[in-house]
Amino acid sequence: MRGVSRRGALAGSLAGGLAGGLAAAFGAGVAQAKERPFRAVTGTERPRRPNVLFILADDLGWADLGCYGSRNIRTPYLDALAGGGVRFTNGYSAAPMCSPTRFALYTGRYPGRLPGGLEEPISMPNKQNGIPPEHPTLASLLKGAGYTTAMFGKWHCGFLPWFSPVKSGWDTFFGNLGGAIDYYSKISARRVVDLYEGEVPTESLEYYTETVSERAAGFVRAHHDGPWLLNLNFTAPHWPWEAPGDVDVSKELTARVQAGEQGVLQHGDGGSLDTYRRMVEAMDSGVGKVLKALAETGQENDTLVVFASDNGGERWSYMWPLSGSKSQLNEGGIRVPTIVRWPAALRSRQVSDVPVVTQDWTATILEAAGVAPAESHPLDGHSLIAYLLDGAQAPEHDLFWRTKQAHALRRGRWKYLRNNGDESLHDLHTDPRERADLARRQPEILNRLRARWEEIDKDLLPYPGGSTPAPTAPARDAQ
Known part of the structure; x- marks a missing residue:
């Protein structure tokens, strides 16, 4: 375990106990009641470069977490994550749809700088529609600075043979290349199983949310000497509407896809508020497994964790008081839950109303790691490090x-x-x-x-x- 700075000792003591203890301590109303306006821990040395865990939900609505106002969905681990760090009330996705936001996160640039970023979203294999392997990414830049890199879950930035995470800087990949798959069979709308280990097709019939969570937790336990970048990209709570145990629903939908029926995975004839609740809660439990691995391996203090969604929610999401939803540029389509925790640097139980957007986190992570962006591909995002660590004004940008x-x-x-x-x-x-x-x-x-x-x-x-x-x-x- 790397050394702990004076800043880390102070902030770590404020952050509270292990993930499990925080989950019990910070419920929906309790976390918000104890929050205080953000204030940086100033006057201490900068912490060492952190591990980076970026958790991305898929189509999660603005108020689908307890710490953002949900009354029906229980999310103790994500509420605990917010309780241990900073909850942003004006966090935004770079786009109201899947692929463009992921382009922004991985490149730190506007999606419209690449042809693939114009696809809303990428749906079919095409040699134009993806992140070119030669383009610098968050993973390739950190890898070049000695980080071990891994991605578990949804990529959605281009298909083989032209594009994949391992072509763009990730050492390890297990997940789906496209936008949506059945949670059990892993079949996609193209009537193929969309699941890969690296660039090799593989199979798994377990519930996908649980599988990628276990993979991520295993990575954390196996790499306790850091530094590393881990992208945990859930497909939850994206359609199809299948919660843990909904095997019969999966079998029905898979059979319909294989029979050639169109639009099956959008699942317009299925789902319910209760199913959606169980999908989000399964994701929250998965986050808890990874946070537990961080705590038990002694890496919690030196790991920068960011949680966000790739866009706003869809038909079962709770977005009040925002209007609009996924695919729209009204607030409900782009304002998303955004949580940051870094015990070595940030106080706990804080809330910030500073507007931030996806590509700002790319710039922030690179600066935290002491890595300069590629001069040939300047970032469109603005780093928040001076704001978060030094008490500077947040960067004013449109x-x-x-x-x-x-x-x-x-x-x-x-x-x-x-x-x-x-x-x-x-x-x-x-x-x-x-x-x-x-x-x-x-x-x-x-x-x-x-x-x-x-x-x-x-x-x-x-x-x-x-x-x-x-x-x-x-x-x-x-x-």
Whole structure:
């Protein structure tokens, strides 16, 4: 185990006990009741470079965790993770869909800088649609600095033979290459089993959430001398709607896929609030296994853990008070639960309202590890290290999004939104539900945010076939 700095001793003592103890101590209401505004531990030396565990949920809604307000889903381990670190109330995914957000996380750049990042999401094998093996990634950069790298779970950044995690810097990979698979059979919408060990097809009939959690926990136990990067990418709670034990549901859906029926895995004729609850709770239990492995191997203090979702929730998610959902640029489609814990550096039971987005975590992790980004591929994310460790102001930068149908940009409290050409302006401090359109009342702010969006967009690849219509006349006439 690496040495513990004075900062680590202080913050570690504040962080509390082991994962299991924290889970008991911090329930939904209790964690929030004890939270305090974020404040960095200043005046001490920087901690050593950490292990990095990045846990990514799939289609998890804004309020699907106890620490974010869920009343029906019990998530003691994720609540404990929040209780042991910092819970962000303005955490965002880089896109409202799977693949683009993953592009942003792995490259630290806007999804629109690569052709594959324009796919929303990647659904079929294509030599254009993926992260090129020569492109620097979080894994390749850390690997070059001596980190052992592993990914368990969903990749969704391109298919073989052109793309895979092991081509992009991960030493170890076990998981699915595409977007969705059956939780037991691992069949995909393409009627093939989408499960790989490295780049070799493999099989497993166990419940997928449990399997990738056990793999991740095993990796932690086997690599207790660090440093390492571990990406744990759940497919939970993405459809199909199968909780642990729903073997008969899996058999039915698998048979329908194999018979050639289209759209089966979207599972529009299945699911329930209770099934969804059990799926999220299974993911939470899996997180608990990995946190337990960290604690029992003495690595908890020196491991930077980040938890987030690749986009907002879908049909069974709880998003109140946000509007919109997955695939939309309303808050419900992009604002996601975001938790950070690093006992050697951060106090426990804190909450931050600083707006952060996926690619900011890439920049943050690289700086924490003392690794410079590639000069040939400058990052679009902004590191939070000075804010988290030194008490500096959080980096002030505009958060930018685009899809084929919509555009958005957030600056401070203001959000510019354009859906199919219709513009609106929202004050997210007073109206996170985005119901009051202030475009006519604040035309100067609208125009500035629109101009900034267009400035960023000019540097990105255009969508094939064009994008959204130009803004409608009333918004421009607001000048």
